[in-house]
Amino acid sequence: MELSSALTFEMLGKPFLLEKRIVLLHAIKEHGSISKAAKAVPMSYKSAWEAVDVMNSLSPEPIVSRETGGKDGGGTTITEYGETLLKNYALLKEEHTRFLERLSELTDIKSGTFKTIGRLAMQLSARNQIQAEVVSVTPSSVHADVVLALKSGQRLHVEITQEAVENLQVEVGQRMSAIFKSSSVSFLEDENADNHLHGTIVELEKDDALCKVVIDVGCHDKVVAVVDISDRVLSVGEQIDVVVQKNHIILGK
């Protein structure tokens, strides 16, 4: 038993972007005309034209610009707006596909039952969710040390159980998310700490006793920390090292 589900955007209750139309738009982008695109997909010219027409009329801004006559008799090109739409559709579709894959994994083909696992599409309270690439996995007895490379190149060590490594199928080269609470972040005092990331303070929000600090650790990866205000005098623009305990980090795939 397989799962499938086509993602479609709706506008005013009417289907707007659907898979067929997306591939058509891609073909138009490539070939520069509706007729050629229709042949390439393949689909009838009529359907193609109708699809384009419907999309253009439903959309607040035109998605394609059509020109009749001219050098090669005219042509159809995708507008800037259309391109961003395509790009965003691709992003959403990717997420959706990931989700379906995970959902499929839970289905037991034979019995028609499902392993009941908690929420799949979960929104987390943790303010820090940084994407990074796995550069090494070194197992020890029960735990494993996973090293991630942030966009900036800085390394982040994560300690998770060996069991979790297997469950998540953590492999070198994969992109994963390092998830940790803002309260798990502190400022460098001990040189031998697990993880120290270097960055600059970009935001500061003080309160009675606590202080929310946002640190850019390079390439727009941001770490949010909530620390005791008395610790140290902080100011925006200041270079600083932050420490995240490796056993406080959760890995997400």
Add this chain to the structure above:
Amino acid sequence: MELSSALTFEMLGKPFLLEKRIVLLHAIKEHGSISKAAKAVPMSYKSAWEAVDVMNSLSPEPIVSRETGGKDGGGTTITEYGETLLKNYALLKEEHTRFLERLSELTDIKSGTFKTIGRLAMQLSARNQIQAEVVSVTPSSVHADVVLALKSGQRLHVEITQEAVENLQVEVGQRMSAIFKSSSVSFLEDENADNHLHGTIVELEKDDALCKVVIDVGCHDKVVAVVDISDRVLSVGEQIDVVVQKNHIILGK
């Protein structure tokens, strides 16, 4: 711009369970015959019959049992297998709906762009993901103290930032997940600790220096802990109190 996506199961590449058919099956379950169900949905009897026929022939086990003639002229009832299928479809659909809702939240209607947020359908390394109901939210300056009630009734305090409470829209009565690493769990030594949950050890896996312990804290909610083996002598069946630091817990919705 709205998102929509119908969840369909496939079998041998052919659509098997789709939304329309599911509501039909529910109607059959209620009315006891295809014809009455078709009227109730509403849909033509032919479509209803065909749908049922296709499903039954695609399925490894029959989903409905049909009887022609007899007391009331016959009838159609859902088999045990069909019922579990319905139940499971509902579960998957719920997950899928949640996911789409979250995906929709990210779409910006006007610009057709999306707030790029990390992975939505994420699989986490954390071994402890317990579902519970929010019984209170008491904000302080920066942090907030969220109290969850497990199925067993035991309370679990979670400390997250006030910002996270707003982002997640945490409200009393909601079901949320408490997520924490097995390394964040320890055994009770201090009576004044944040959270102590009472339970019984149901699984024990020893190693050189560390020990994985699974504790049932009531109603099949299980907590996994990885602790230093030297701490204490443990045995399956033993009653024990576990401690989870409230600032180590991540909340998921």
Add this chain to the structure above:
DNA sequence: AAGCGTTATATCTTAAGGTATACAATGCTA
């Protein structure tokens, strides 16, 4: 054996989609 409510099937209707073709628009070329 007639009646009933149902499943099962056959026939008809309709709507969607495809094919084909005519027409309009524009720049290029001779």
Add this chain to the structure above:
DNA sequence: TAGCATTGTATACCTTAAGATATAACGCTT
């Protein structure tokens, strides 16, 4: 400048598949 090439635009016609309606078959009751 007149035709030509090429593509978008629009329409007429055909095909096909889905849906609705009508009818047959069934098996039990009375």
